[in-house]
Amino acid sequence: MTQTAWVLSLTQFYLSLGFVLFFLALELGLTWVLFGLRLRAHGSTAALLAYRFWVRVFALTLVLGFGASLPLVLQFGTLWPRIMDRAGEVVGPLVAMTVLTAFVFKSCFLGAMLYGQRSLSDWAHTLVVTMVAIGTSLTAYWIVTLLAWMQWPVGTALSENHYQIADWLALVGGAAPVLFGVLLTGGMVLAATLMLAVTAGRTDTRPSDEGDRSVYAIGLWLLVAALLLQVALAVQLGRELLPVQPARLAAVIPQWHSGPPDRLTLLAWLDVDALRNVWALYGPQASDWLPPVMPGPLKGLNDLAPLGPPVWLTYASARLAALLAMLLVAAALWSLWQGSRQRYEPDVLTAGGRLRLRIMMWAAVALQAVGWGHVLVGSLPYAVYGAITLREVGTSQNQETLWGGLVLHVIVYTVLALGFLQLLRHTTRFGVVPVARYRGRA
16 A cells, blocks of 8 residues: 555545544534433423424434445445454444444434424423433444544454454443543533524524523533533543553654653654754653553654654644643633623623634634544554554555545535535524425425
8 A cells, every 4th residue: 555545545534534523522412412401491491492493403413424424434445445354353343333323222212302392291202312312322432432442452352363352341441431521522512612602693683582591501501511521531531542552652742762751842843854852842741741550761753653653743733632622611711701790691792702602613623623633643553553554454446546535525525514504504593404395295
């Protein structure tokens, strides 16, 4: 597999995976928000109004997330055809359980959730919403388990160059619970910022109702709580992955030469060829933040370079994610303080306040993209860390075919993203998802 073919295949795969993870996280966050709103709706008209509006946005997210996942499944066979030969006994069951929970467990209750509210009692409909939230979470957990296993292959045994499952409990454990927590809290952040931005947009054209005020208050508190929890979980994920991924650790510090841990750089300009920092702003000693299980001497990039990740991308993505998280936490706390002073009344938001909420939504999108980008890029060039490289399982297709596939995926995902934004804008303004109707047809 040539270098160009490898880059094209990886770009196409990461584009699809990123699109799926974004809508999966948003769907996961919205489904638990709807669960909370449905519970509150038993004694609150405001929560019921909010539920009826946001369930339409959830349905739109669900459709786009499902459509975006189909190309990703196909890419396992077209871009990485030999992955099933090496790890099929692990990948196959996890993908099968993802499909099972998505199509059987979740979809059995989805129709009743979307269309059965008037036909069911309040508590029966609440139970249906609960089952959809659980089904969505299980679907996401199997996907995250596969990603976590590729980062840290626990619970399996390598026999005759093939992975086999040795311990199911260890397989669904490892880094999977923390990584799922990062995805769930990230979905909550996306849902909260979307709720705030849409509420601000709705008050541009009409006075807010009880549902808008309820969503505004819930969104502010949810954003602060989810952000702080995601930061804590991201730190814990680093403490679990760094000891088993020395190349990622060396790129994050950066540790140029093997030996005692270097000082962590807060910001630096790297000269990768010369294995040095041209300029650096140093932070704490490595012993102050490294996991206690780390051995004394660390491997340096000079010894890990042949099978190490892209140093610049790994280094910069970690700093950018930390910076975005700090800025978003500060903006969320400021917005919560202002909202509490204004009794959570979105109508009194100034033009600058509405703009801030919209910027926070895009900052949340950027934070999730950069954070997951760091998780994925930092494990390169491995498909299964430390054992199977992407080159070993890559496609033999020519570069023209890969270029064509990449361009086609970019077009399709651009159209899907623009369509989602347009439908969301229409829903924000009119309160309904537009559906074309033709005379003379059922």
